[in-house]
Amino acid sequence: MQTSTDNIAFWLEKLCCPVDQNPLSLQNGQWECATCGFQTVNAKVANRDITDFRALNQRQMRTLAFELPLAPLKRYEFAERSFQAVNQDFDHYSRSQVRQRFGTKLDKGIQYYCQQVLREFGENAAILDLGCGSGGNRRYLNSLGFRNVFCVDWAASGADILVDAHRLPLQSGIADLVISTAVFEHLYNPFIAAAEIARILKPGGYFVGGASFWEGWHGSSHFHLTPDGWNALFVNSGLEWLDFWTGWGIVPAALTHVLTPGHFRSFGYALQNGIETVYRLLIGERGVRRLQLRASGSYMVCARKKTGVL
Ligand SMILES: [Zn+2]
Structure with a gap:
């Protein structure tokens, strides 16, 4: 666990099995589910050992129910x-x-x-x-x-x-x-x-x-x-x-994500601000919000x- 001032103990008490949500018990520093056999492992991330609850080697089916139709x-x-x-x-x-x-x-x-x-x-x-x-x-x-x-x-x-x-x-x-x-x-x-x-x-x-x-x-x-x-x-x-x-x-996002990855971020922000300023003058703040939402x-x-x- 990472050093933190947060109440991590609160969360450790709320852990359960990711596969079937049954209770876990702590065995030799790893969490185990007696029902399905799930077990945590330690994963190394940037030189830290972090307890891994992803259950990478445990495949399962999940079924969801959807209510139809959906109103937009x-x-x-x-x-x-x-x-x-x-x-x-x-x-x-x-x-x-x-x-x-x-x-x-x-x-x-x-x-x-x-x-x-x-x-x-x-x-x-x-x-x-x-x-x-x-x-x-x-x-x-x-x-x-x-x-x-x-x-x-x-x-x-x-x-x-x-x-x-x-x-x-x-x-x-x-x-x-x-x-x-x-x-x-x-x-x-x-x-x-x-x-x-x-x-x-x-x-x-x-x-x-x-x-x-x-x-x-x-x-x-x-x-x-x-x-x-x-x-x-x-x-x-x-x-x-x-x-x-x-x-x-959209302008800085498209510029830095798609057209020229990593470049022209501040140019993109400036261009977006310019376009919004024109919109604001022409059709007011609500027009700018509509543009942004679209x-x-x-x-x-x-x-x-x-x-x-x-
Ligand atoms: Zn389980």
């Missing part, structure tokens, strides 16, 4: 309920400040909902960072005062344990917040992963995150999500969306698990 988002209601957080006036870091201070990319909207969780559930809120990377989100969350953050990832040095997002080794109904940034496009079955997130959230718990839309195929990305795509995930997993907003614009490098979202859903 209503455009007007969608536009009206979007950009709520980013339109608020509150203390937050700029993108470059977050990057410098914490080594992560948390935009204004994500910061807003993290602060909302702090107001609503307090410093001991149980927070799962799904796809934590090097642990930058934890550093930001700790700086807000949170003390119960658990970091998991498929394979990253900041993880407390390694997991497969399609079968989390965590008991149901335990998390107040699941934060997952730039992860969902990398999942080969986002419906299963969304169902897993909904399973481990408490009723009323928050999901905050975002994923690629108009970005290049990168790092085994499978499904780049539109707002309707996010909505389909939520409807089918018992989550209800509260807010949508856009991450970076095409964006990424979409960001906040949803809550419906109460009364177990």
